[in-house]
Every structure is written in structure tokens, then in C-alpha cells.
Amino acid sequence: MxxxxxxxxxxxxxxxxxxxxxxxxxxxxxxxRPAPRPSRPDTAVEIAEDARDAEKERFRAAAAEVGRRLQARAALATGSASEVLAANAAMAEDRGWIGAGVKAIGKGSDAAFAAVTATDQFVAMFAKLGGRMAERITDLMDICDRVIAELSDLPEPxxxxxxxxxxxxxxxxxxxxxxxxxxxxxxxxxxxxxxxxxxxxxxxxxxxxxxxxxxxxxxxxxxxxxxxxxxxxxxxxxxxxxxxxxxxVEESATHLAEVADWSGPGRTSDGHRVDILANVQDGAGARAARSTAADGVGLFRTELSFLDRDVEPTVDEQASIYAEVLTAFEGTKVVVRTLDAGSDKPLRFANHADEANPALGVRGIRIAEGNRGILHRQLDAIAAAAASTDSSPWVMAPMIATSAEAQAFAADVRERGLTPGVMIEVPAAALLADRILDHVDFLSIGTNDLAQYTMAADRMSADLAALTDPWQPAVLTLVAHAAKAGAAVNKPVGVCGEAAADPLLACVLVGFGVTSLSAASAAVAGVGAKLGTVTLEQCMAAAEAVLSTSSPAEAREVAAGLLG
Known part of the structure; x- marks a missing residue:
């Protein structure tokens, strides 16, 4: 104010x-508004042939320094911020991008123009690929600006x-x-x-x-x-x-203060129990989430320990990281998602082949098809962490599309004494949720990717933002279908995508039969407080009503009318 x-x-x-x-x-x-970015050169400054090796080294050093600064920020951040910064740090030192810049310098370009040349090349490629790769364009342009600023002795933009x-x-x-x-x-x-x-x-x-x-x-x-x-x-x-x-502002602040007083547990006003969980990705984030009223962890993203590595972390290294989260939430439910890499989060050590459309390519559980050892070693690490902390984590796989994939994953998980589940992000998995549940003990719906794949819309596109809105009736129909399948066999179905952080939508999800809601720590109290103001009957009425709507705006309006 x-x-x-x-x-x-x-x-x-x-x-x-x-x-x-x-x-x-x-x-x-x-x-x-953000400070102006450094000017990107339109033309190259010709570098003499005998000075090109030094110019290449100057370019590499600038990119390495940018990567170092971003990695330092990642180490200080928690949760999604840490993951994103770590991924960007890796991008600053990406061998393909660095190689394109070095190649341009080899032809006589100066380092700053080489950064622009390499960036333009990759931006065009990312835009053509679309999906998650297109999401990285803003990130890559930012890396380019930071490298140019470093080369020009200018402040970071x-x-x-x-x-x-x-x-x-x-x-x-x-x-x-x-x-x-x-x-x-x-x-x-x-x-x-x-x-x-x-x-x-x-x-x-x-x-x-x-x-x-x-x-x-x-x-x-x-x-x-x-x-x-x-x-x-x-x-x-x-x-x-x-x-x-x-x-x-004052009214909003008053409401937020009331929300902040929510102390759990998650339940409707008439006593229907719903787990309100937190999304975390490292020990620091888990310890911060523990200070909230979260009932446990509904999504432990494990990518952070993999993304900035040239070699795969050992089982012991992984187990140590996982144990931090299990210790922070000792005695509560913790759902661990196995490595969700590929697409916009490539692994340097997994030998990914170039793909025409990485967002629809080898990512998530599909990496295990050609690198089964990566999955097995991660499961060994989770089991070791569970044993060392006397915990019983649930373990789920991302990007499952068939019941056969679910069956194979569940066998690997049960072999290690852990509880298996899968994420519902692919429309095919939502449609066949009943068959997938023949093999696993729980489902967790990732509404971010489910919306993107259901609506065939890049979630980073401003022009298509309305299509990737989690209130889209088509997306909610798939969520309802999966929740119904879980209820039919008395197996839990959670939501761990960003939809679970919307207090109004969270009530609708409960009306579908969703048994747990997992969101960023900052959203936990708002979701729990809102749920405590409505009855299960109201949630079910709102859930039924939104499935008859034809747009996100109409769905929100109908739900607000029934839920307040």
C-alpha cells in the first residue's frame, strides 16, 4: 500500500x-518495470584470426560466470525458485549453446554478437518445437542478456x-x-x-x-x-x-490474516477429511513447509539433485537428499515423484537424442526405457532414505500413459518395499485410470501438464493462456473421471498441480472425490481455510455444476455462486 x-x-x-x-x-x-536490458549488437565486430582463441575463452568465461551466479542464487532459494534457477544455470553452460557461440567466434565474430547468434539459433529451434521447449525462450534470452552484460562490464539486468x-x-x-x-x-x-x-x-x-x-x-x-x-x-x-x-487492499489483508491463522487439519465444515499437503523439492523447502499447517508432502520433486550434474548422483548422494525431506516431515505422508527430466529439463548424462518435439518425447518415466538403471538406482536411494529415517514414503512416476507402464513401475517399487502410484498428466492415463489402478495404490493428478496436453496448448503462450486455465471444463472432466475411478476401488486420488493452490477450485476438486490437495507452501493455509467454510454437499454440487459449463469464466462464476 x-x-x-x-x-x-x-x-x-x-x-x-x-x-x-x-x-x-x-x-x-x-x-x-524491469531495468532496460543491455543492447544486443546488430552486427559483429571482426576479430582477427590470431585473437579468436582468446575471444572464445572470454565467451566461455562470461557464460560460466553467469551460470555460477545463477547456481549461487539457486542454493539460497527454495522450492520451485531453486529448481528453475538451477535449470537456468545449467542452460548458461549448455554445450550446444556454447558450441554455437564458439563456432560463430571461429568465423570472426566477437563474443557479444556470438551470444546473440547462438541465442537466435536456439530460439528459432525452441519456437518450432513448441511445448515445454518454447517455455525456455524467455529463459534463454535472459541468459544471453546476462552474458552480454558480463562481457560489456555492465550491471546484471x-x-x-x-x-x-x-x-x-x-x-x-x-x-x-x-x-x-x-x-x-x-x-x-x-x-x-x-x-x-x-x-x-x-x-x-x-x-x-x-x-x-x-x-x-x-x-x-x-x-x-x-x-x-x-x-x-x-x-x-x-x-x-x-x-x-x-x-x-485492507480487506484482502484482513482475509489473508484470517487465512494465516488456519492450523489444520484439512476438512470441510461438516467434517469430511481432506489431506492438505505441500509441494517441496529439497530439504530447505521441506523445513520451510513444515512451519505451515501442511499435513505432509504431496509432491517431492527430485529433479534438483540431477539437473546441474555432468554425472549421475550416486545412490548415497541421492539418499542423503531424500532423507532430509523425510526427516522434516517425520511421521507424516510424503509422496516422492521419481525423476521428471527430459524436454525442458535435459540430463547431461542420459545421452538424450535430438527430438523433433521433446515435450511429446522421451521425458519422465520414458527415460527409464533406455536407462533403466537411472530409475532403479533412484528407487534404491529412496528405499535407503526410508530405512535410515524409519519412514514409509509413497513413490509415483511422472508421464505414465499406459497400464503396462504403471504395472512395470509398480513392480519395481514394491520390490523395494515402497508404496507405488503414478501421476495422471497424460489424457490417456486419465481415461484409463481404472485400469491403471489395477496395478498401483494411488493416483496424483498433475493439472499443469494435463491442461497443456488436453487442450493442445503451450502453457507459456499468452495467446493460449485461456486454454491452459485449469478451470477448463474439458480438463475438469478428466480430473473428475480419474477421481471417480479411485473412489470405485477405494484408492486415494490427489491433485498436485497448480489447480490445488486455488482455494475455490480446491473445493470443486474435493467435490469430484479428490482425497488430497498439494500446493506450494504459501497456498496451503488459503486452501485449508476455504475448505473449512463449505460442506461436502456444497463441494459436490459445485463439482457437478462446473462440468455443465462451457468456459473457465463460467465455471468460476458457477462455483463462486455455490461456494461463496
Whole structure:
């Protein structure tokens, strides 16, 4: 909230733009925008042949320094922010990108133009591939800018530190920028690009910053303009009435304070039990999540220990990392997801072949087809961590598409005395959930990928943001189908995608028969508090009603009418 009145406040000329809501809450203050990026050279400076080896080394050193800084930030961050920063650090030193730059220097280009040449080459390739690879374009452009700044002895590009609580507006944000935001100074966030499951959205949810993406007309709003963002409705008011804006902020703050007092356990107002769990990916994130009222861990992402490695981590190394999470949530439910790599998260040591469309290629459990040892060693590490901590984790595989895959995975898991399950991210798995449940003990629905694959829409595309909205009736129909299959055989079905972080949608999911909801730690209290205000009958009525709607907006409206 801002302080004294300004000239803009004295004569408000309010108008609004609309985007896709991501993180609920209201933020009000002057707009700030990211600092200008370094200029990308249009032409190369000719480097003499006898100086090219030195120029190549200068390019490699700049990229290595950028990677080092990002890795250092990853080590200080937790949760999704840490994972994204680690992936970007690996991208800064990607052999293919570095090789393209070195090749350009070998032809006489200077290092800065070589960075642009290599980036343009990979951006074109990522755009053609689409899907998750297209999501990395913003990340790669950010890496290029940071390398150019390093080569030019310029400050790192990024978001300025505001002197007062402000609203950050941007075309899009690099993960490194989003992960470093101070939620006490950046009280709202809106972008004109991105989607509801983009890196920006996921990190903003972890930080608890009201967030809106894919907002048309946002680029015309100048820095310094007073704006109010409503992360629940997607509405961005430009130069609103100051008293109305402040009242909205205070009302939102009061609601958030009430939510913060929620102490669990998860249940509806009439006593129907629902596990409210946290998504984590390392020991630090788990310890932070333990300070919330989360009943356990519904999604332990294990990628972090793999992504920045040239060689596969040993069983002992993995077991040590997994034990940190199991220890933090001793005596509670912990669901471990096996390695979800490939596509936008390549493994340096897995010898991935080039693919025409990596998002539809060898990722998740499919890596095990050609590298069975990677899966087996990870399961050995999980079993070792379980034994050392006297825990009984559940273990699930990502990207399962057939019952045969589920059967093979379940056999490997049970062989080690662990409880097997699978993720429902592929529409085929949702449709055949009953057959998959013949082989596993639980399902966990990943709504981010399920929405992307169901709607055939890149989740990073601003033009397609409405299609990847988790409120899409087609997506909810598949969720309902999978939940019904679980209920028929009395096996738990959870949701661990970003949909579970939306308090209103969480109630609808419970109405479908979902038995657990797992979200970023910052969202746990909001989901639990909302669930405690409604009955199971209300949830079921809302669930039935949204399946008859034809758009996300209609589904939200119908649910709000029944759930408050």
C-alpha cells in the first residue's frame, strides 16, 4: 500500500485491463518495470584470426560466470525458485549453446554478437518445437542478456529494488528475476505474456505475491502509474480511486490474516477429511513447509539433485537428499515423484537424442526405457532414505500413459518395499485410470501438464493462456473421471498441480472425490481455510455444476455462486 496522495490520486482517471488470474490477493502502488536490458549488437565486430582463441575463452568465461551466479542464487532459494534457477544455470553452460557461440567466434565474430547468434539459433529451434521447449525462450534470452552484460562490464539486468511497496509490470520475467523478488516491496505482479503455469506464475505463488498473466494492454502502462491488481479476478485497474483501492487492499489483508491463522487439519465444515499437503523439492523447502499447517508432502520433486550434474548422483548422494525431506516431515505422508527430466529439463548424462518435439518425447518415466538403471538406482536411494529415517514414503512416476507402464513401475517399487502410484498428466492415463489402478495404490493428478496436453496448448503462450486455465471444463472432466475411478476401488486420488493452490477450485476438486490437495507452501493455509467454510454437499454440487459449463469464466462464476 502506498503512502501520501499524489497528483495521480487527486484526479483519478481509472480504467482497467484484464488478464488471467494466477495468485489471489490485492496489491496497490506505483508501477515499476524491469531495468532496460543491455543492447544486443546488430552486427559483429571482426576479430582477427590470431585473437579468436582468446575471444572464445572470454565467451566461455562470461557464460560460466553467469551460470555460477545463477547456481549461487539457486542454493539460497527454495522450492520451485531453486529448481528453475538451477535449470537456468545449467542452460548458461549448455554445450550446444556454447558450441554455437564458439563456432560463430571461429568465423570472426566477437563474443557479444556470438551470444546473440547462438541465442537466435536456439530460439528459432525452441519456437518450432513448441511445448515445454518454447517455455525456455524467455529463459534463454535472459541468459544471453546476462552474458552480454558480463562481457560489456555492465550491471546484471533485472528488477529494480523499489523504495516503497510497488506493483511490478513486465512483458515477461526471467525466472532469475521472479525468484529474487521481495514480497514486502513487490506487492503485486502482472505480465502481458506467460500463462497460468509459467515459471513466473509458479514462483509468484510460492512467494505469495498477487499475480496476473497474459494481460492485454499492459505494455502501455508507464512506470510510476498507480495501479491495483486483483489476483483473484485478473483485473488490473489503472489509476483507481485511491480510497477504494486502499479499502480493497485492507480487506484482502484482513482475509489473508484470517487465512494465516488456519492450523489444520484439512476438512470441510461438516467434517469430511481432506489431506492438505505441500509441494517441496529439497530439504530447505521441506523445513520451510513444515512451519505451515501442511499435513505432509504431496509432491517431492527430485529433479534438483540431477539437473546441474555432468554425472549421475550416486545412490548415497541421492539418499542423503531424500532423507532430509523425510526427516522434516517425520511421521507424516510424503509422496516422492521419481525423476521428471527430459524436454525442458535435459540430463547431461542420459545421452538424450535430438527430438523433433521433446515435450511429446522421451521425458519422465520414458527415460527409464533406455536407462533403466537411472530409475532403479533412484528407487534404491529412496528405499535407503526410508530405512535410515524409519519412514514409509509413497513413490509415483511422472508421464505414465499406459497400464503396462504403471504395472512395470509398480513392480519395481514394491520390490523395494515402497508404496507405488503414478501421476495422471497424460489424457490417456486419465481415461484409463481404472485400469491403471489395477496395478498401483494411488493416483496424483498433475493439472499443469494435463491442461497443456488436453487442450493442445503451450502453457507459456499468452495467446493460449485461456486454454491452459485449469478451470477448463474439458480438463475438469478428466480430473473428475480419474477421481471417480479411485473412489470405485477405494484408492486415494490427489491433485498436485497448480489447480490445488486455488482455494475455490480446491473445493470443486474435493467435490469430484479428490482425497488430497498439494500446493506450494504459501497456498496451503488459503486452501485449508476455504475448505473449512463449505460442506461436502456444497463441494459436490459445485463439482457437478462446473462440468455443465462451457468456459473457465463460467465455471468460476458457477462455483463462486455455490461456494461463496
Amino acid at each position: 502506498t503512502g501520501s496522495l499524489t497528483a495521480n490520486e487527486a484526479q483519478p482517471t481509472a480504467h482497467a485491463v484484464q488478464g488471467t488470474p494466477v495468485v489471489p490477493g490485492v496489491g496497490y502502488g506505483p508501477a515499476i 533485472g528488477v529494480p529494488t523499489p523504495s516503497e511497496p510497488s506493483v511490478l509490470l513486465a512483458e515477461d520475467l526471467a525466472p532469475a528475476d521472479t525468484a529474487g523478488l521481495d514480497a514486502t516491496l513487490v506487492v503485486g505482479l502482472a505480465t502481458s505474456l506467460g500463462g497460468p503455469t509459467s515459471h513466473t506464475a509458479i514462483i509468484a505463488r510460492q512467494l505469495g505475491i498477487p499475480c496476473i498473466v497474459a494481460a492485454t494492454g499492459l505494455d502501455d502502462v508507464a512506470a510510476g502509474t498507480l495501479v491495483m491488481v486483483d489476483g483473484a479476478t485478473g483485473r488490473i485497474e489503472i489509476e483507481p480511486d485511491p480510497s477504494t483501492a486502499r479499502s480493497a
